[in-house]
Amino acid sequence: MKNKTRKQYLLAVLAFLLFYAVLLILLVMSEKDQPGAHIHTIGDAIWYSLVTISTVGYGDVTPVSHAGHIIGIIFLLMSMGLLVALFGSVVSVLTSEGFPMLRLGFRRRSNWYYFAEFTSEADVLARDILREDPDGVIIFGINKEMEIEKPDYPCYFINVSPAKIVAHKKGIGERCKLFFLDENDIGGNLKAMHAHELDADVYARTMSGSEKMSGNIHLFQSYDCCARSYWREHPLHHMEDMIVIIGFGHYGTALLERAILMNINDSDFDVSYHVFGDSRRFRQIHDNLSTAMGINEKHEGHDSIFFHEEGWESAHEIIRHADRIIICEDDVETGWDIYWQIQRFYNNKNRIHLRSNRITPGVNYFGTNEQIFTVNQIVRTRLNDAARLMNDLYRRSVKESLDWDELNDRLKQSKIAAADHLIVKIKLLLDGREITDLDYETFKAAYDSLCEAKKDPAKLDMLRRIEHARWVRFYAYYNWKYGKVKDPYKRENPMICEYDDMTEAQKAYHDRAWDLIGELAKQLSSN
Numbered sequence: 001m002k003n004k005t006r007k008q009y010l011l012a013v014l015a016f017l018l019f020y021a022v023l024l025i026l027l028v029m030s031e032k033d034q035p036g037a038h039i040h041t042i043g044d045a046i047w048y049s050l051v052t053i054s055t056v057g058y059g060d061v062t063p064v065s066h067a068g069h070i071i072g073i074i075f076l077l078m079s080m081g082l083l084v085a086l087f088g089s090v091v092s093v094l095t096s097e098g099f100p101m102l103r104l105g106f107r108r109r110s111n112w113y114y115f116a117e118f119t120s121e122a123d124v125l126a127r128d129i130l131r132e133d134p135d136g137v138i139i140f141g142i143n144k145e146m147e148i149e150k151p152d153y154p155c156y157f158i159n160v161s162p163a164k165i166v167a168h169k170k171g172i173g174e175r176c177k178l179f180f181l182d183e184n185d186i187g188g189n190l191k192a193m194h195a196h197e198l199d200a201d202v203y204a205r206t207m208s209g210s211e212k213m214s215g216n217i218h219l220f221q222s223y224d225c226c227a228r229s230y231w232r233e234h235p236l237h238h239m240e241d242m243i244v245i246i247g248f249g250h251y252g253t254a255l256l257e258r259a260i261l262m263n264i265n266d267s268d269f270d271v272s273y274h275v276f277g278d279s280r281r282f283r284q285i286h287d288n289l290s291t292a293m294g295i296n297e298k299h300e301g302h303d304s305i306f307f308h309e310e311g312w313e314s315a316h317e318i319i320r321h322a323d324r325i326i327i328c329e330d331d332v333e334t335g336w337d338i339y340w341q342i343q344r345f346y347n348n349k350n351r352i353h354l355r356s357n358r359i360t361p362g363v364n365y366f367g368t369n370e371q372i373f374t375v376n377q378i379v380r381t382r383l384n385d386a387a388r389l390m391n392d393l394y395r396r397s398v399k400e401s402l403d404w405d406e407l408n409d410r411l412k413q414s415k416i417a418a419a420d421h422l423i424v425k426i427k428l429l430l431d432g433r434e435i436t437d438l439d440y441e442t443f444k445a446a447y448d449s450l451c452e453a454k455k456d457p458a459k460l461d462m463l464r465r466i467e468h469a470r471w472v473r474f475y476a477y478y479n480w481k482y483g484k485v486k487d488p489y490k491r492e493n494p495m496i497c498e499y500d501d502m503t504e505a506q507k508a509y510h511d512r513a514w515d516l517i518g519e520l521a522k523q524l525s526s527n
Contacts, residue, residue, distance in 0.1 A: 110173065125373040
């Protein structure tokens with residue numbers, strides 16, 4: 001397309017030059033033999049044309065023939081066209097990319113954040129970026145959602161390629177951060193893939209793939225961000241033992257996954273999850289999950305998951321007695337319709353949690369753009385800090401362990417799951433006290449409580465049971481099973497068994513997960 005446009009432009013220039021040359025020749029031919037003529041050569045004709053077209057009009061050279069006057073009129077008309085084109089070019093430079101790029105040049109030492117398109121999600125993330133980095137430079141590409149009002153914060157709208165933005169920064173200051181927020185599989189996110197060679201950090205929204213692909217490409221899933229945020233903000237209470245999940249698309253699957261990996265907060269496991277939606281693929285993939293949880297049946301000493309083939313509409317007793325109903329349809333409008341139906345006919349409004357992309361008073365909502373599209377969620381400035389720190393502490397005690405960026409996806413997810421469970425551990429140690437932040441004081445208080453608990457054999461046994469259940473659930477979710485010898489290729493491990501069947505040494509292995517609370521407290525105290 002660009003080559004075609006360039007060719008058309010070149011042909012237009014050549015046509016104009018040819019027309020101009022013909023006019024000059026005709027002017028000389030019509031003037032040179034006239035009495036009192038001033039134009040005798042091509043040089044005289046060029047001088048006259050330039051003086052006329054530029055509207056200077058010295059008057060030292062003028063045509064005297066009728067044909068010469070007509071050609072002079074043509075030159076006058078050409079001058080008007082050229083002035084209009086020149087004025088349009090100046091306006092274009094001032095209003096499109098030229099002037100904004102010039103202004104950007106003066107802010108190269110600031111951090112640049114480029115969004116391929118201006119959408120509601122990009123707008124929310126840009127606002128959160130500016131809260132953390134008030135001097136940051138926000139750059140938007142295409143305005144995809146024209147109904148969105150232009151933002152009330154400083155930003156640039158420049159429809160140029162990411163490569164041009166990165167090149168314009170000239171390597172001054174920190175690297176650009178490029179955001180591609182269209183939900184797409186990474187194989188189809190061509191804009192993000194084409195940016196992998198740029199001197200920039202690329203953050204691309206995807207429907208599949210690991211958290212980090214390679215090089216400078218960082219991937220994130222909005223539904224995984226939503227699930228992690230949900231269970232952090234709405235942890236299970238001890239009195240909740242029946243949880244209903246309606247909708248089992250991307251969001252429902254992510255919510256159940258994080259529930260399996262995070263919601264272990266008691267040694268008396270008796271929480272049942274009732275899932276309404278198409279779960280065939282999930283059950284086929286996670287066929288070893290039954291070793292850690294009851295599947296479609298109660299399993300004493302374990303939580304259970306019931307996958308319902310029938311719709312929620314016919315499960316009257318379950319809906320009526322549920323302690324929490326999570327409506328997480330991928331289609332938001334479908335979710336709202338289910339919300340109104342349950343509220344109208346079952347009168348359990350306070351127990352319903354609805355995934356919604358808009359804030360509505362009086363509704364227990366989650367998963368809004370403001371909760372998902374944050375620096376913490378997308379750039380992971382703090383969300384995975386605990387997981388990274390836990391891995392660093394582990395490296396100090398175990399030889400031949402790997403740095404965070406060297407870990408494969410399963411090992412990273414293992415660290416992340418353990419870090420996400422920290423808040424559950426700390427709440428349990430602090431008797432369910434409300435926690436606003438995982439700071440030094442919180443870790444210190446939790447560790448002091450842990451030291452007291454370890455003095456009581458019964459309490460120590462309870463803590464070990466909880467960590468073992470969490471550990472087994474993670475590995476069962478990733479299709480590991482019991483084996484006499486640990487074998488990563490066969491995905492077998494001797495510790496994937498009932499807690500009571502373990503040796504004392506195996507039980508003590510889980511103390512390390514709790515002792516990390518003290519290590520994290522020491523680390524925070526030294527910062």
